[in-house]
Amino acid sequence: MNSSNPSPARTVRLEARDGRLTGPTAGLASGFVQVNLVILPEAQANGFLRFCQANPKPCPLIAVSEPGQRSCEVLAKELDIARDVPAYCVYRHGELAATPVDVSDLWQDDLVTFALGCSFSFEHALVQGGVAVRHIDEGRNVPMFKTSIPLQTAGGFSGQTVVSMRPFLATEAIRAIQITTRYPQAHGAPVHFGDPAQIGISDLMKPDYGDPVSVHADETPVFWACGVTPQQVLMDAGVPFAITHSPGHMLVTDIPESQVALL
Amino acid sequence: MNSSNPSPARTVRLEARDGRLTGPTAGLASGFVQVNLVILPEAQANGFLRFCQANPKPCPLIAVSEPGQRSCEVLAKELDIARDVPAYCVYRHGELAATPVDVSDLWQDDLVTFALGCSFSFEHALVQGGVAVRHIDEGRNVPMFKTSIPLQTAGGFSGQTVVSMRPFLATEAIRAIQITTRYPQAHGAPVHFGDPAQIGISDLMKPDYGDPVSVHADETPVFWACGVTPQQVLMDAGVPFAITHSPGHMLVTDIPESQVALL
Numbered sequence: 312m313n314s315s316n317p318s319p320a321r322t323v324r325l326e327a328r329d330g331r332l333t334g335p336t337a338g339l340a341s342g343f344v345q346v347n348l349v350i351l352p353e354a355q356a357n358g359f360l361r362f363c364q365a366n367p368k369p370c371p372l373i374a375v376s377e378p379g380q381r382s383c384e385v386l387a388k389e390l391d392i393a394r395d396v397p398a399y400c401v402y403r404h405g406e407l408a409a410t411p412v413d414v415s416d417l418w419q420d421d422l423v424t425f426a427l428g429c430s431f432s433f434e435h436a437l438v439q440g441g442v443a444v445r446h447i448d449e450g451r452n453v454p455m456f457k458t459s460i461p462l463q464t465a466g467g468f469s470g471q472t473v474v475s476m477r478p479f480l481a482t483e484a485i486r487a488i489q490i491t492t493r494y495p496q497a498h499g500a501p502v503h504f505g506d507p508a509q510i511g512i513s514d515l516m517k518p519d520y521g522d523p524v525s526v527h528a529d530e531t532p533v534f535w536a537c538g539v540t541p542q543q544v545l546m547d548a549g550v551p552f553a554i555t556h557s558p559g560h561m562l563v564t565d566i567p568e569s570q571v572a573l574l
Numbered sequence: 575m576n577s578s579n580p581s582p583a584r585t586v587r588l589e590a591r592d593g594r595l596t597g598p599t600a601g602l603a604s605g606f607v608q609v610n611l612v613i614l615p616e617a618q619a620n621g622f623l624r625f626c627q628a629n630p631k632p633c634p635l636i637a638v639s640e641p642g643q644r645s646c647e648v649l650a651k652e653l654d655i656a657r658d659v660p661a662y663c664v665y666r667h668g669e670l671a672a673t674p675v676d677v678s679d680l681w682q683d684d685l686v687t688f689a690l691g692c693s694f695s696f697e698h699a700l701v702q703g704g705v706a707v708r709h710i711d712e713g714r715n716v717p718m719f720k721t722s723i724p725l726q727t728a729g730g731f732s733g734q735t736v737v738s739m740r741p742f743l744a745t746e747a748i749r750a751i752q753i754t755t756r757y758p759q760a761h762g763a764p765v766h767f768g769d770p771a772q773i774g775i776s777d778l779m780k781p782d783y784g785d786p787v788s789v790h791a792d793e794t795p796v797f798w799a800c801g802v803t804p805q806q807v808l809m810d811a812g813v814p815f816a817i818t819h820s821p822g823h824m825l826v827t828d829i830p831e832s833q834v835a836l837l
Binding site: 481482484485488489492500501502503504505506509529531574 | 744745747748751752755763764765766767768769772792794837
């Protein structure tokens with residue numbers, strides 16, 4: 312690649328950096344891994360790393376930066392973590408404080424960046440595998456729910472798993488379990504299917520995040536651990552300062568999706 | 575291996591040959607693949623081979639003999655197909671005619687033997703993977719059901735899939751789907767889970783073959799294509815002459831179970 316003809320992934324990052332792209336990244340730079348970002352001061356980062364290692368389904372670690380580093384070669388060439396995401400969320404003491412499109416002015420030498428896998432990778436694989444994904448077909452955000460599924464307590468963090476839900480016929484669900492098993496770095500296989508009450512969800516039509524989608528009478532809801540889990544955990548812990556990507560506004564990496572498939 | 579210290583699999587076959595073993599083979603020669611047998615005159619065998627190729631989930635072909643051959647090196651050393659199974663079923667014009675322990679006297683030079691994979695292989699893998707299998711725990715035969723799932727018509731044979739059912743919690747079912755996906759030669763991944771009526775089953779407590787097992791309120795029934803399917807298809811077709819193993823009385827091969835796992 313050269314600067315006169317950048318890759319589709321780098322094009323998205325440069326548009327975000329320039330402020331030309333401030334919207335969601337779904338469907339952009341197809342075939343390249345998109346990641347959730349969590350950025351924390353080192354004082355909290357070491358514990359959060361242990362938490363991610365203990366909870367790989369909601370928090371699949373793809374990369375962790377050195378403190379203060381705004382680049383990350385394993386994710387992308389010439390990356391600027393503080394500017395290459397279309398929109399960020401800034402949390403202070405567990406509360407959302409701002410949603411800037413650039414966090415250069417908030418950067419600190421002790422900030423550690425966590426890149427966590429995202430369901431976009433497996434959704435692309437599902438669609439390519441002939442398994443239609445309802446919220447994509449309905450032009451909505453995936454419905455996400457707080458659950459009663461406990462997380463492993465580690466590094467001072469704890470809580471319950473947040474899940475995303477996709478409805479399927481049984482034969483599609485079986486295929487979806489096979490396909491997503493290939494993507495442990497994108498939340499992997501589901502954590503539940505069937506009765507939502509078994510994992511503490513009272514109403515499928517009232518997601519805690521995202522949009523509701525239709526579930527037909529012959530379909531089964533299937534639930535995957537979701538990248539919103541670490542954001543919820545950080546808020547619940549009331550960390551003094553954290554930056555994340557804004558939901559749906561992911562970092563587009565140079566990693567081909569094929570590279571994160573197990574098989 | 576030598577004749578003074580035969581392998582556990584060969585020991586089972588020799589006991590069956592001698593008439594010392596006439597009972598079911600479940601749990602015998604653990605770790606070795608057990609197979610369903612279908613033995614047909616060449617006139618029907620060529621069509622049946624096409625049928626198996628078209629329906630690999632209920633009829634996973636592991637080996638097909640040459641006409642008249644009573645040995646089969648790919649299955650087992652020094653095999654005698656006509657004597658090494660504890661009990662056989664003989665069908666004439668689609669009806670069960672006899673259940674002998676030896677079919678030497680019925681052997682014909684045109685008989686072709688089909689060895690089809692059996693769910694024992696994946697059940698062993700499930701238990702080793704920490705997923706309890708209800709009918710094993712309850713000391714029963716697996717419950718099997720005729721369904722409305724159509725088979726691919728081929729070679730003059732047609733019909734509907736017969737399935738076996740195992741109940742699981744959702745998390746266990748997800749793991750069971752992963753594990754059985756590794757065993758395409760033992761029926762592979764399930765063909766359905768959840769609502770039995772969707773595949774034409776009216777009452778889970780009234781299996782068409784085998785025994786009923788308990789299904790708890792928080793469990794989902796999971797259905798796999800079953801090796802009884804080809805037997806049912808042959809009976810429905812009214813083939814003039816066929817020999818099969820007696821249900822549960824399998825041929826124990828020298829093939830290690832690990833060798834038929836995909837991964």
